[in-house]
Amino acid sequence: MICNRCKVDKSPDDFIHGKLKCRECYKKCQEYYKTHREQEIARAKKNINKDRVKTNAKKRESIRKNPIAYMLWNVKSRAKKRGIPFNLTHKDIVIPEKCPILGIPLIIGTGHPSPNSPSLDRINPQYGYVKGNVQVISHRANTIKSDATTIELRRVLEHMEKQQLPDLAKEAKNFHKISRYVDKNKKTCEEQS
Numbered sequence: 001m002i003c004n005r006c007k008v009d010k011s012p013d014d015f016i017h018g019k020l021k022c023r024e025c026y027k028k029c030q031e032y033y034k035t036h037r038e039q040e041i042a043r044a045k046k047n048i049n050k051d052r053v054k055t056n057a058k059k060r061e062s063i064r065k066n067p068i069a070y071m072l073w074n075v076k077s078r079a080k081k082r083g084i085p086f087n088l089t090h091k092d093i094v095i096p097e098k099c100p101i102l103g104i105p106l107i108i109g110t111g112h113p114s115p116n117s118p119s120l121d122r123i124n125p126q127y128g129y130v131k132g133n134v135q136v137i138s139h140r141a142n143t144i145k146s147d148a149t150t151i152e153l154r155r156v157l158e159h160m161e162k163q164q165l166p167d168l169a170k171e172a173k174n175f176h177k178i179s180r181y182v183d184k185n186k187k188t189c190e191e192q193s
C-alpha cells in the first residue's frame, strides 16, 4: 500500500484504517495543522470563495441565455416542495420589457434577485402555477403583493400620504398601483368562480 504523501510502499499495518496517508505522515500533518491552523483556514476559505465566484458567473450567464427555463426550473422545484399544482411549459411564460404593475424595466440575469428582476406571479394565489394563471411581473411588485393584503396596503398608503414625506412618494405610488392590481384580480377571480 503506497502512502499518498511520502509515496513509500508500506505495510497495511502502517496505515490508520480508512486513511490514505501512513501513520508517520498522518502525525506530521496533524502537527502541521496544529501550528498553522489559521493559515490553513484562510487558504480553504479563499478557495471556496474562488469557486463561488466562478459558479455565480456561470449561473448569471445561463440565466441571461435562457431566463424562462431558469424561471420554470425555480418555480417547479418550489411548487413541488410546497405541494402547489404546476403544469407550465416554456410557451406559457412571456417576459415583458416592463413590469405590468409598476412600469419599471425588467432586467434579466443580475445573479441575485433585484427589484427589477422578472418574477413569476400567480394571478389567483389559490390556484397553482397553472396555465392561464401566471404572468411575469417585477420582483419588487411580487414582494409587495405577497407580503400584504389590500387592506394593509391601503392603511400603509394612507399613513404615508398623511405624513407626506417626499422620498416616500415613489413608494406610495407603488402601493397604489399594487393595490389597484390586487383589486382587479380579485374581481376577475370572483367572476370566474
Ligand SMILES: [Zn+2]
Residues within 6 Å of the ligand: 003, 004, 005, 006, 007, 008, 021, 022, 023, 024, 025, 026
Ligand atoms: Zn507516508
